[in-house]
Amino acid sequence: MNINDYKDVILAGAVVIAGAIGAYLLLPHRHGLTKPTAARWIGAASGALSIALIMLFFTPPGAFLRTVFFYAFAILSLAGGGLTITSRDPVASALWFASVILATSGLFLLAGAQFLAAGTVIVYAGAIIVTFLFVIMLASKQGCAFYDRSARSPARATFTCFLLFFGLMYTLLIAKGDVSFGGLKTPFRGAITARDITPTTFGPPNKFGTAIHVFEKAIPRTSRLAPSQVVPAAGASASGIPPKHVAGLGGSLYADNLIAIEAVGVLLFVALVGAVAIAAPKPPVRSGASAGRATK
């Protein structure tokens, strides 16, 4: 085996190790004590190095402005993610989480997935994180509580997460994924071409075939999208107007993935009923109050 074949994996290892050191040093102390300032600076530098190194694996999309925005959103989402877990102020954590969501939806926009971007902002930034903030603000008075300032077994958590991260990167490098947008490229061996990708089927073949085939038998793909509705490559068409694709998305959701959509709908409805059942006002606990009302 040539050492050149392993250069990418070594670089991935450097990303993971620098990131792990940075995250561990930046995480709050195990017992809520203050860490020395030097440790935090080293941690920040190490984390920044890790983010800078992982940028080598990304393929910038096309034109100059798109590239600038791509790197800005990518760096913001990675750094925001790191700051979400390492800030000691829960409100700051929630705000960094919101910035991760916004940067991610920016990346969705660059990839041409407008509806997904807007949906992510509405659901996560607009509803879920606001609810987080609501609870945090009601719960914590001025000054952070002990459980906000301490991390639960930071060393083991860092080790596990970055081991998983390395596994992910290694698998992606080996599997030679699609590099059309934002996919991993190998910095040393150059970009992977489409011919490297071979379709694979998961699971052993049996008399029912794969799960996909079961679905295809249940719902024939009669309403496959017409070519006019298929989303072309990201970016504006010649007239400067981006192509329509919400119709395509709706067609795909309600034709190809009908069972999944209905299942999710039923699940959400059941959850809604359950929430109402839990939140319903209970009869008064004190016997005197209930007895008094009952006698009247």
Added chain:
Amino acid sequence: MLTFLGLTALLIKIGLVVGISQGAVAYLIYVERKIAAYAQDRIGPNRCGREFGVPLGLIQPLADGAKMILKEDVIPKYVHKTTFILAPMIAIVTATIGFAVVPFGPVGAGAPRLGADWPVQFQIAPGVDIGIVYILAIGSLAVYAVVLAGWSSNNKYSFLGGLRSSAQLISYEIPMGLSILGIVLLARSLDLNTIIEWQDRHGWGIFWQPIGFLIFLVSAFAETNRLPFDLPESEQELVGGFHTEYSAMKFGMFFLGEYLHVITVSFLTVILFFGGWDLPFVLSADQTSWISAIFKVIVMMSKVSMMIVFIMWIRWTLPRFRYDTLMNLAWKSLLPLGLLNLTVTAVLAQMILGG
């Protein structure tokens, strides 16, 4: 691909829209004061600029703006400083970027052309397929400004104001979204310009969706924190609400954000329910000349102005809601009504207009 020329045109357009909308806000405050004065049988601002021969106190907005900028900017010691400074910025940014998909005149095939192949679109980002969803997404971010302002002020009045407001904004987003879905179903598009063109062919949205219009109007008042829904800053109970601790231009930014919201909501109401630039029997999507385009812009702006005046008029007509009645209105009246409206619209659209 975006060319250099296209980019320059885009930046000019953004500058124009931001400049005009912020300038309009200054004069909206003047109009609001005048309407308030007439409602209370007063005269209102009429002196400012008399020395320079300007009638009717028309440079009052400049004086107001100068006052905002020149006042002392106090940041109390006990506030959470980063979020305290961040909150007004969020308020003004979320209020401004909503304009990106709002059409101000003809867009797309109906747009007038400079030369043979350069259509002039009266919209910053023409042809955004998700137009209305984008505005809802931006609107859902506006709640951050109020929550953070209330929390970071570290003051019980501000905090209560912030909590009330976030509950109110989150609650009223749902009926607002539901009320829009009816007209989206009929027009079969989320793109604001397509919705206008559909109304141009089939009649205004208010005739197709009267209940949807009512729900939208009520939710819009709540989303902009205007009376009768201005509980976040109800003076009698909460001093100034979430902006009690803010002074000078930081307060001015909240003020600006609120009026920008009023403009956005008026644009949305006109676009969704009053046909946008459409004038029945006179203007249609087929006219692409420059004269018709300018006429369309004028029609649109007059409709929006009437809507804004209507919003200000309501302020001096209805008293403020109590908090529990406010929540009851959203969850027990508007939400079921919105669901019913959506269901009936979907069934009728399927049965009458066809699949």
